[in-house]
Amino acid sequence: MTTVPQQHKAAVLTKAGAPLEVQDWKTHSIKDDEVLIKVTASAINPVDWKIRDWGIFVDSYPSILGSDAAGEIAQAGKQVKNLKIGDRVFFQGIIKTLDGSTFQQYVTMPADLVGLTPSNITDEEASSVGLASVCSIVGLYNQTGLHISPAPWEKGGDQAGKGKSIVILGGSSSVGQYAIQLARLSGFETIVTGSSSAHHDHLKKLGATVTLDRNTAKAEDYAKAATSNGHAFAMIYDSIAIQSSHIESVQILQHANKKGSQAASKAGLKTSTVATVYSYEDAVTEEVKKGVQNGAEEVDIKVVWGMGSADYLRPQASAFFKAAGGQQGWLAKQLYFANRVVVVEGGLSAVNKALDKNRDGVSGQKLIIRPFE
Incomplete structure (x- = not known):
């Protein structure tokens, strides 16, 4: 004993x-x-x-x-x-x-x-x-986040991302690394992330299909990478969760999807969506509004809590x-x-x-x- x-x-x-x-x-x-x-x-x-x-x-x-x-x-x-x-x-x-x-x-x-x-x-x-994986799970699969279904541990979960793209900001963070792997297990065909170039090879091993240099890549670069293969793109997981990354997330989705594009419905969502662990509501609301006025789609921000x-x-x-x-x-x-x-x-x-x-x-x-x- x-x-x-x-x-x-x-x-x-x-x-x-x-x-x-x-x-x-x-x-x-x-x-x-x-x-x-x-x-x-x-x-x-x-x-x-x-x-x-x-x-x-x-x-x-x-x-x-x-x-x-x-x-x-x-x-x-x-x-x-x-x-x-x-x-x-x-x-x-x-x-x-x-x-x-x-x-x-x-x-x-x-x-x-x-x-x-x-x-x-x-x-x-x-x-x-434990913690970073659960934070990724709530953002990707829970109803409070992107609500991708079925999850990879469920029957058919390896096909949930078929024909779809996802962008994961902060790929070299703990949460970002697990989110990339879960997206791969979900069958996403295009997984775009950003990090310093020193981490690119490792992130590709984990499942990223496109790795951009976080220091030089612009919103339009992420948007182009996510849409160039013709996969439905309306999802971002922002694991950085600071004001500038929130604004960048909105810009990426609005660069990719103009009003009436149906990208969200093709990706299984009502609205193009960013999941993140913290919200800068005023700044994000203003950025979304600005994009809509210029002909882009609405973007929804979902704040998740990984407990x-x-x-x-x-x-x-x-x-x-x-x-x-x-x-x-x-x-x-x-x-x-x-x-x-x-x-x-x-x-x-x-x-x-x-x-x-x-x-x-x-x-x-x-x-x-x-x-x-």
């Missing part, structure tokens, strides 16, 4: 703007449908330093951050049938919860939101998969972890690739250093810490 400590180490945020402090933390008990996971690797995401520095999303203190991890099952609830003690797993942690956030040594998770880590990838690599434990997204998140994980899943079959990772040595004591490095800029890679170092 695995011995679980009553306390473990956690990197704790005591107040907004303060550095995280390593403290002793009570190990939570699990419910019958949950598992306790010993966290061997936790990934760093931009939202983590934003919470620390800006005080967003957190309602009370002390708090624990982190929402991307991998590890092994330490305990399993009585109703859990698909996981057992010792299994290697990966998952998206649950932000704003003290027992489900991942900058600590033990985490509790609903068993249906945990994937089995295949033997061909490391825990560090596996820890990069896999949310009721509206949980069935899709659960299905993804089942499809991607295990020895017969996408990761094992190399149909889906984890981010390239860089370990920041020092365990939980190095979390602040890792957050600072992420804030200062990381390109094409995911930073990882190991809580037991």
Whole structure:
């Protein structure tokens, strides 16, 4: 029997703007449908330093951050049938919860939101998969996003993109890399993305059919690339999610589709649509209006929130972890690739250093810490 400590180490945020402090933390008990996971690797995401520095999303203190991890099952609830003690797993942690956030040594998770880590990838690599994949899933397949159907884990899902194009802005970001792969698994015939030229070969390996230089490409270049093969184009996933990328997304779609083009209906949408994780509503509304006045189609902006434990997204998140994980899943079959990772040595004591490095800029890679170092 695995011995679980009553306390473990956690990197704790005591107040907004303060550095995280390593403290002793009570190990939570699990419910019958949950598992306790010993966290061997936790990934760093931009939202983590934003919470620390800006005080967003957190309602009370002390708090624990982190929402991307991998590890092994330490305990399993009585109703859990698909996981057992010792299994290697990966998952998206649950932000704003003290027992489900991942900058600590033990985490509790609903068993249906945990994937089995295949033997061909490391825990560090596996820890990069959860959050960014779920953010891609909500943008691409959920009704709050582009609502591409069926999803690639469903029957016929590999044909959902047949005859269609999609543009994914920010291809070298974690979300962008997973969105490209999911678009490939959905059968999109043209997948256009932008990044620095250093990442082009890797993004083509993941599934991009056209890679543009983000520093020089204009909206019309993306539009031309998305439409040159005659595929229906009315979808963009903006993984950059800043005001300029929102405006560029609108410009790309409006360059491609003039009023009456029927591009949206051919792509299975009512209106040409941008899915993104943040909205600059006033600037985007003005850009759409300007384009329409010049004869372009309307463009809809859908803001999505990639929380896999949310009721509206949980069935899709659960299905993804089942499809991607295990020895017969996408990761094992190399149909889906984890981010390239860089370990920041020092365990939980190095979390602040890792957050600072992420804030200062990381390109094409995911930073990882190991809580037991």
